[in-house]
Amino acid sequence: MSFLPVILAGGTGSRLWPLSRQLHPKQFLSLDDGPTMLQQTLERLDxxxxxxxxxxxNEAHRFLVAEQLREIGADSSHILLEPVGRNTAPAIALAAMAATQDGDDPLLLVLAADHLIQDIEQFHSSIEKALSLAELGYLVTFGVVPTSPETGYGYIHQGPPLGPGFGVRRFVEKPDASTAAAYLKSGDYLWNSGMFLFRASRYLEELERFYPDILHACRQAMAHTKKDLDFTRLDDEEFAKCPDISVDYAVMEKTQHAAIVPLDARWSDLGSWSSLWDISDKCESGNSYHGDVIHEGTRNTLMHAESRLVVAIGLEDLVIVETKDAVLVADRRKSQDVKKIAERLKAEGRAEFENHRDVYRPWGRYESIDKGQRYQVKRITVNPGAKLSVQMHHHRAEHWIVVSGTAEVTNGHESYFVSENESTYIPIGQIHALRNPGTEPLELIEVQSGSYLGEDDIVRFEDDYGRA
Known part of the structure; x- marks a missing residue:
């Protein structure tokens, strides 16, 4: 029985700061040197x-999504861009409308892009059970079989047997510790996974019954879409009228046609560093580590090194995460509070909230190596065949030194090639462009100098990625 996957990839993942950033959140990260979480979400459906x-x-993540789909050979022709975040009920409505606009009415499997599922066979088995219920018109949610009295998840009280699943008595909020323990002991409560399966038309019918204003706003937004490369852009003003509400509140808690299928597949939403430690492989001392790490007399600690050696001595129950521009040290049992730090960084306008020193662009990436009052040094990587926009800067000049590969440079009215160990100079106000004509990545060092070095000092005239 066929279904259409709907992948919700708009989260911020602030509880996994400093690895997860606003412009590069956890769903686009690889936490184990393998595929990213978005890629794993799609590959586990194989x-x-x-x-x-x-x-x-989110629009800011569109090129990350397209590139990560391309890397695994997944179809990237159906990427919907939310102009603003409005939670899961409107997002799923958009997907349901897109799926039915040509007269089709598929079953939708709604998945978050930032969940971990380790037992793929059990996951597939639960999907097959949910498909049969969705075929009968039920709106199915997946309830994770709890393994501990977790207070960080919402719960679902399962009802009487219903085919291969169960009815739903009620959804309950995140409980306190004693209530969670009672839920676990009863065996009648499952963790709310935030994954669903239903026919597109059935979801739209129930949404119209309970929240017609969401449906109206989404219809108006979809009526004025624009195609931009692989992306579908919505009407900003109309979509902004949507209430900010989850699918649980809008539909699942109100419908009389909810069903639940238990999922016992080693699932985690990786909502904190502690949850990552829980599911990670550990040494005999209970330590989980990634990267260049040395530990002595340390127990039950997560250590994650990105760019340099991290040494831990005589520590217990901690989280230590090192990136190129930030280091986190936290009590593992209080790792949920990392979100408070991320919110503080955002309020203070700190760059460490928004992005890493490695910044990804549709043509490749750059890393800021050094920066002073009137200069900035970047390491730039341009993918094979990729081209930066035809642009100019009002306030800065640029020097490009090619480290490896060959650069095709447009500098005013001239076009020429710059090879390894050669350099070129772009004056202030000069229209210019950079292209990698080769089959290997182009690596160069860029030295900027001038009175203002912000990324917003770019005037684009032509762009292969629709940014001009």
Whole structure:
């Protein structure tokens, strides 16, 4: 039985700061040197009968999504861009409308892009059970079989048997510790996973019954879409009228046609560093580590090194995360409070909240190596065949030194090649462009100098990625 995956990829993942940033959140990260979480979400559906996915994401992440889909050979022609975040109920409505606009009415498997599922066979089994219920018109949610009295998840009280699943008595909020322990002991409560399966038309019918204003705003937004490369842009003003509300509150808690299928597949939403430690491989001392790490007399600690040696001595129950521009040290049992730090960094306008020193662009990436009052040094990588926009800067000049590969440079009215160990100079106000004509990545060092070095001092005239 075929279904259409709907991947919700708009989260910020602030509880995994400093690895997760606003412009590069956890769903686009690889936490184990393998595929990213978005890529894993799609790859774990391999072997099931499915259609090309719909991915819903923030506009700022559109090129990350397209590139990560391309890397695994996934269809990237159905990427919906949310102009503003309005939670899961409107996002799923957009996907349902996109899926039915040509007269089709598929079953939608709604998945978050930042969850971990380790037992793929059990996951597939639960999907097959949910498909049969969705075929009968039920709106199915997946309830994770709890393994501990977790207070960080919402719960679902399962009802009487219903085919291969159960009815739903009620959804309950995140409980306190004693209530969570009672839920676990009863065996009648499951963690709310935030994953769903239902027919597109059934979701729209129930949404119209309970929240017609969401449906109206989404219809208006979809009526004025614009195609931009692989992306579908919505009407900003109309979509902004949507209430900010989750699918649980808008539909699942109100419908009389909810069903739940238990999921016992080693699931985690990786909502904190502690949850990552829980599911990670550990040494005999209970330590989980990644990167260049040395530990002595340390127990039950997560250590994550990105760019340099991290040494831990005589520590217990900590989280230590090192990146190129920030270091986190936290009590593992209080790692949920990392979100408070991320919110503080955002309020203070700190660059460490928004992005890493490695910044990804549709043509490649750059890393800021050094910066002073009137200069900045970057390491730039341009993907094979990729081209930066035709642009100019009002306040800065640029020197490019090619480290490896060959650069095709447009400098005013001239076009020429710059090879390894050669350099060129772009004066202030000069229209210019950079292209990698080769089959290997182009690496160069860029030295900027001038009175203002901000990324907003770019005037684009032509752009392969629709940014001009």
């Amino acid at each position: 072997g099931l009968e499915k259609q090309a996915p719909i991915v819903i994401c």
